[in-house]
Amino acid sequence: MYDNKFLPKLSQNLLEILGNNEFCDITIEVGNEPYVKIFRAHMVILSYRSVYLRRILSTNVNVNRNRNDGILTNIKLPNISPEIFQMILRYIYGGKLSLEEYDTSDIIKILIASNELSLQELITHLQLFLIENKKDWMERNFNMIYKISFENNSFSKLQNFCTKFMSNVPERNINPNDFTSLSEKSLISHIKNDIFQKNVIKIWENVLKWGISQNPELPSNPSNYSKDNFYTLKITLKQVIPFIKFLNLNNKEFLDKVYPYKKILPKDLREKLVKHYLNYDYRPIDKSEPKIMTRRISLGSIDSKIITSQHAELITKWIDGLRITDNMKNSYKFNLILRGSRDGFSTRTFHMKCDRQPRTITVIKVKGSNEILGGYNPIAWSWSDSFGFTTDSFIFSFKNKGNIENYVLSHVRDTGRAIENSPALGPSFGCDDLYLNGYYSYDKSFCRYSRCYDKAIRETEDYFTVEDYEIFQIMKS
Known part of the structure; x- marks a missing residue:
């Protein structure tokens, strides 16, 4: 029967061999001047415990195979400190390393040295120990841990730790x-x-x-x-x-x-x-400094508390697939069919007023900011739970009502899910790309990142509340 009770004695004997210079056949010069220390060891043990040492020792043995001058084989490990190598050497011989007695910074140094020496068993053990016992320390020193973990292919467990930590605690990201x-x-x-x-x-x-x-x-x-x-x-x-x-x-x-x-x-x-x-989105004026330009073309007054006639002109150019500097092909009228502050914010009101109405523009004022969101739906809205197909819809945002040049325009990519219809939703586009959620107030609305449209129109996926919204039917005049 296999019994581990003999292993402690074996470990003790091997450590005693390490402490006895009688049968040593190699010297190891560790560290850089002036902090260099010479260790004596046994090639056969080093070779079978470390792939890296086996490789460099085999090279030395082949070079010195015919020598019989009593001079020990010598190798140098300048990248490892003598203190750290002494800990690792005892592990190589005795298979023991009591990590509780070391500072976390020393454990990190042992890990890096173990990677250089290709001690895979120890590399895995050290990573698990750090994750299970030194999590708080690693979070406080995250930048250093992140850098170390991704500079070494062997540190996959630390890499996973860092990736998960960044996802869960974004404010502690890399400076x-x-x-x-x-x-x-x-x-x-x-x-x-x-x-x-x-x-x-x-x-x-x-x-x-x-x-x-x-x-x-x-x-x-x-x-x-x-x-x-x-x-x-x-x-x-x-x-x-x-x-x-x-x-x-x-x-x-x-x-x-x-x-x-x-x-x-x-x-x-x-x-x-x-x-x-x-x-x-733009036409460069010259090669050195492209600028956004718009030529005002009057559409007359627009009955809106959210957008101006300039916004309306820009939106109609998007509908016609024009550049900002192009002259308008068509003249449009914006017919207001719903305003939240006037008609209410319930999904029932939205569907009663807007279902079966094609070619609609939705504009949304985000509560607590100057941000305007919106979208164009060339097909009709519907009460049923379904997606609407179209190749011509788009969504957009303006960061500030007073600056129409600072906008994001995003065209539909997944045409089979361009429009999202539901009795539980207000006007919504794509797979949560612009999602008005809430039966009576739209206080749990959000924009996900470019799922069915080619880019995100907000810099955050956080919930927002609709302060007001308007839906216009676009009609050629």
Whole structure:
């Protein structure tokens, strides 16, 4: 029968062998001057306990195979401190490591050294110990733990811990000031898993900082870049850029922050973005500084407490698929059929007044802010629980009523679920892309991130309350 009772004695004997220099056949020079210590050990034990040591020892043995001069084989481990190596060496011989007696910072150092020595069993054990026993310490020192975990492929358990922590506690995310010290791999992981994807412009700005920090010779202003400067930054960010969700930017962010660096983008991505924003969101005045322009065309007065005639002009151009600078093809009349502050906020009122009415524009004033949300539904609303199919719907937002240039326009992507109908909902678009929820007040409304439409129209998925909303039927005049 297999019995573990003999293992403690075996461990003790092996540790005694370590302490006895009589049969040692290798010296290990650990650390850097002036903090260097020489350890004596046995090649056969080191070789079978560490894949890394086996590899470098086999090289040394082949070189010295024909030597018989009594000189011990010597190897150097400059990246490990003598104190940490002594702990690991006792583990290699005795299979024991009492972590409770060490500071957490020392355990981290043991983990890093174990990775260098390819001690996989110990790597797994140390990660689990940290997660189960040192969670609070790691959260307080999260930036350091994050950086370490993603610089080493073997630390998958710590990587999972970091990813989960970032999802649950976004306010404790990586400080943007620390981005420049991240490895490429950890930067990519941060982009893929981080809450900042809900504000893509922050990710882009930090990626640029990271790329420029890797090449300190680059000018700070892209207008001063040479062809070689752009090429250098392009190569540096080649592996990072594919993970950035550029289509979640609004038009102003794209023009101000991304367009000046367009030469570092892959050609297919650059063409896609320029086509996307150029077709609907902007027309550059000159190559150096694109600007948003709009030419006012009077539609007459509009009966609205939420939008102005300028908003209405812009919305009609979106309906006709025009650029901002194009002249209007058609003249439209906005016929008000529902106003929440006048008619009420119940879903029943919405369906009674708006069902079977095609070509409607919904505009929403978000309570407690200057934000305006909205959407265009070219087909009719319905009381039934169903999705409406259309290729022509869109949703939009204005951050401030007084600035029509600062908007986000998002076109339908999943045409089979462009419109969401339900007796329990107000006017809703896509798979929660714009969702008016609440039988009587729409106080649990929200916008999810680009599920059925090509980009998010809000920077948050938090609930909002509708202060007022209006629905117009659009009619050619």
